[in-house]
Amino acid sequence: MQQARSPILELQGITKSFGGVEALRGVDFALYAGEIHGLVGENGAGKSTLMKIIAGVHPEFSGRFLVNGQETRFRSARDAHAAGIAMVHQELSVAPDLTVAENVFLGNQPTNRLGIVQWRRMAREAGEQLARFGINVDPMSRLGDLPIGLQQLIEIARVLFSGARIVILDEPTSALSPPEVERLFTTLRRLRDEGTGIVFISHFIEDILRVSDTVTVFRNGRKVAETASAATTKGALIEAMIGRGGEVLEHSYTDDLSLPKPSDGPVVLKVDQLSLARSLQDVSFEARAGEVLGIYGFMGCGQQELSRILFGKLKPDSGALIVDGAAKSFASTAAARRAGVALVPESRRAMLFHQEPVYKNVSISILDRISALLLKPAREREIAKHQVEQLQIRPPVVALDLGMLSGGNQQKVALAKWLTYPPKLLVLCEPTRGMDVGAKNDVINIVRDLRARGLAIIVLSTEPETVLSLADRILVLKRGALVREFTNEPVSKDRLLEAA
Amino acid sequence: MASSETALAADRKARGIGPFLRSQMRNIAPFLTLIFLSLFFAFASPSFATLDNLGNILTQVSVTGIIAVGLTFVILCAEIDLSIASIANVTGIAVAYFTLQESYVNIANVPLPGAVAILLSILLCALLGLVNALGLTVIGIPSFIMTLAMMQIAAGISALLVRGQIAYKVPSLISTLGSGSIGGIPWIVIVAAIMLLAGHLVLTYTRFGRYVYMVGGNREAAEYSGLNVKLILGTVMVISAVCSGIGGMLGVAHFGSAQQNEFDTYLLDSIAAVVVGGTSLFGGRGGIGNTIVGLFVLGVLNNGLDHVNIDSFLKILIRGLILLAALVINVYAQRLREKTAD
Ligand SMILES: Nc1ncnc2c1ncn2[C@@H]1O[C@H](COP(=O)(O)OP(=O)(O)OP(=O)(O)O)[C@@H](O)[C@H]1O
Numbered sequence A: 001m002q003q004a005r006s007p008i009l010e011l012q013g014i015t016k017s018f019g020g021v022e023a024l025r026g027v028d029f030a031l032y033a034g035e036i037h038g039l040v041g042e043n044g045a046g047k048s049t050l051m052k053i054i055a056g057v058h059p060e061f062s063g064r065f066l067v068n069g070q071e072t073r074f075r076s077a078r079d080a081h082a083a084g085i086a087m088v089h090q091e092l093s094v095a096p097d098l099t100v101a102e103n104v105f106l107g108n109q110p111t112n113r114l115g116i117v118q119w120r121r122m123a124r125e126a127g128e129q130l131a132r133f134g135i136n137v138d139p140m141s142r143l144g145d146l147p148i149g150l151q152q153l154i155e156i157a158r159v160l161f162s163g164a165r166i167v168i169l170d171e172p173t174s175a176l177s178p179p180e181v182e183r184l185f186t187t188l189r190r191l192r193d194e195g196t197g198i199v200f201i202s203h204f205i206e207d208i209l210r211v212s213d214t215v216t217v218f219r220n221g222r223k224v225a226e227t228a229s230a231a232t233t234k235g236a237l238i239e240a241m242i243g244r245g246g247e248v249l250e251h252s253y254t255d256d257l258s259l260p261k262p263s264d265g266p267v268v269l270k271v272d273q274l275s276l277a278r279s280l281q282d283v284s285f286e287a288r289a290g291e292v293l294g295i296y297g298f299m300g301c302g303q304q305e306l307s308r309i310l311f312g313k314l315k316p317d318s319g320a321l322i323v324d325g326a327a328k329s330f331a332s333t334a335a336a337r338r339a340g341v342a343l344v345p346e347s348r349r350a351m352l353f354h355q356e357p358v359y360k361n362v363s364i365s366i367l368d369r370i371s372a373l374l375l376k377p378a379r380e381r382e383i384a385k386h387q388v389e390q391l392q393i394r395p396p397v398v399a400l401d402l403g404m405l406s407g408g409n410q411q412k413v414a415l416a417k418w419l420t421y422p423p424k425l426l427v428l429c430e431p432t433r434g435m436d437v438g439a440k441n442d443v444i445n446i447v448r449d450l451r452a453r454g455l456a457i458i459v460l461s462t463e464p465e466t467v468l469s470l471a472d473r474i475l476v477l478k479r480g481a482l483v484r485e486f487t488n489e490p491v492s493k494d495r496l497l498e499a500a
Numbered sequence B: 001m002a003s004s005e006t007a008l009a010a011d012r013k014a015r016g017i018g019p020f021l022r023s024q025m026r027n028i029a030p031f032l033t034l035i036f037l038s039l040f041f042a043f044a045s046p047s048f049a050t051l052d053n054l055g056n057i058l059t060q061v062s063v064t065g066i067i068a069v070g071l072t073f074v075i076l077c078a079e080i081d082l083s084i085a086s087i088a089n090v091t092g093i094a095v096a097y098f099t100l101q102e103s104y105v106n107i108a109n110v111p112l113p114g115a116v117a118i119l120l121s122i123l124l125c126a127l128l129g130l131v132n133a134l135g136l137t138v139i140g141i142p143s144f145i146m147t148l149a150m151m152q153i154a155a156g157i158s159a160l161l162v163r164g165q166i167a168y169k170v171p172s173l174i175s176t177l178g179s180g181s182i183g184g185i186p187w188i189v190i191v192a193a194i195m196l197l198a199g200h201l202v203l204t205y206t207r208f209g210r211y212v213y214m215v216g217g218n219r220e221a222a223e224y225s226g227l228n229v230k231l232i233l234g235t236v237m238v239i240s241a242v243c244s245g246i247g248g249m250l251g252v253a254h255f256g257s258a259q260q261n262e263f264d265t266y267l268l269d270s271i272a273a274v275v276v277g278g279t280s281l282f283g284g285r286g287g288i289g290n291t292i293v294g295l296f297v298l299g300v301l302n303n304g305l306d307h308v309n310i311d312s313f314l315k316i317l318i319r320g321l322i323l324l325a326a327l328v329i330n331v332y333a334q335r336l337r338e339k340t341a342d
């Protein structure tokens, strides 16, 4: 349909390798003005790499690169920015110590003739911009103090309103609640109609189909399909992505699903009237061995705080934690770990060492089980290799620095840390965020396997699908209070959304 | 060793030679600096490149080396210890205070048997380190401020103990280790070498060492991995204080006297040795190997400048400039590293 016009951005035969790893092999890609171009593919397929090339982050690659028909080479992200290209990275790249306003204007703060930053003007304009996007925060608050989803929204807002003609969004919705995703889509459509070219990467195929005009599928560093969104289906896309039938892999959870009878295993965790200023009110529940307890709620409903309290990272104002029958008040995460509690937080950055090899990341939490005084690197690597195979982490090289893995593969490493010596209680926040459909399926299987081994597992998520695909029993958390429990009854995405 | 070599080899293969070299910049640059300085002084002065002078250099960097062992742990954790020189000083003074002095030394000291004096002095520095540790971890005072206060506290204790006087005698064990030698090799060089080696072994081969690197690399991730970050940070502050204390006792024996402000230059020298060697000020990168190279760079520079005809006031400036260059490389290396790991 857009074939008549010429693309604003065109890449031909792009090849990029990182030493031994070939991330992209001869990829062609074109983006037109006034188009939303969806990009899907398995973890490590090369989506982020291609986008980073476009945004000038990876200046070294082979192939032709044309902007508005002109052959161009960016030497840095600054060049790309000057050419009107802006990107929201998969990893949050905000400056947590700066204010919201400074983040919105990062790099082009309004100054007066003397070069002095005009704070008042900046705060006012930032506030206006964010309000247009439906975000109401104090522009002078410190960004790092806001919940991670809000930080992500602010970063998206910054990029969308930077005036760029080409906007790249790499998994922007991973931390957003459904209404926020809706708002984002409305904004994207408006920008498209104003003539902006947008690339949108997501593992949520439904979202891609809904918002994009064109979809491109990547597999193993190659482009394997490009079609108009209207002319394809979810099943067909998944098949192109992973090369096998997709129907089995992604359920849409719009129909009722019946939860099993509750587990009668021993109570591993009892939470009694937990309260934390403005985040949690009188939260009480139990988690039993051999069950997966799902806790669903919108962003900011208190899930994050609850998970931190369970792992000893936050102290509640009042209330009790009873683990295995003994009352605990964890003074540190180390104490929680010793008591058999493990946490995978929603942000990879929070629990991974990007500059250390994969095997050190996998072994760090269990070093005391592996070695008394002296390290046993060979044993560590063996353990890591086993986990890498189990979780199909790619590339399967345990000596590689973690920072060189794709986002989804990093997430798998975060999970792998706790699997060698499983804890009694495993708390998973957004366990499948950023994972492709195949990997999500793998995680579902791993969690089921752990449940069969008698662990108590708590899954906290703002995605109804994640909770529905994993949990045996579901609690709904709303503004810090538990408002609904689904046990042994039919449940669906709509019923969850309604309760929250 | 074999393990880290295979890891390095895999790393190199995965990344290609250029990026690999760039990622190793923090190790390569100090080494090149050392070679360059050594060659420069060797050509500039015939008396520099002699075996005798090598011995001098080794002896000159020994006290700094002992103190720098503990400081390396601290900086690897992305903290700082500004009290090292003061703690060295007070420990040296304490060991003299607990030793019988000649009658003309006008100090109201408390003579004790040598072993007890040494033990008490070590306890003293460990205790001061513990105060640093508690301030940092329990109260949450940034190490920069906490150890600044400790610097003053330790200096205060020193002042109270010697009251402006000078003490000379230390227990015989200390005076042998500080100023004696065996087979022509000064004991103090041997002690420094053993402590550096021990520090290296702990950092490279023990679980604690790994924790130090991981806490320095990403403190939040360490906490989410269930490590006892506070315990690790606290331990590191105590290690630093004890190393400083040992350096202080041997230093007093080496100089032949114990007095106020005797170690002032060692604060900057020790920090410089660690940082010039390439250990990252942001934590998590570097190690004792780097510190040894840094010590030699400093030692060669200080010693070499004495062998060439330079205005002695200019020397101070030159040292400052070299330190600045090292800092620039340190920060730059970190950036390169972050870029390649992106
Ligand atoms: N800086 C780097 N150094 C080395 N290898 C890298 C680097 N960045 C990416 N890779 C490799 O390139 C491949 C493609 O990674 P990329 O991040 O583009 O995947 P992706 O499609 O975005 O996956 P995900 O959905 O998990 O985010 C992966 O195999 C990854 O390990």
Ligand SMILES: [Mg+2]
Pocket (backbone or CB within 6 Å): A047, A048, A049, A090, A170, A406, A407, A408
């Ligand atoms: Mg990616």
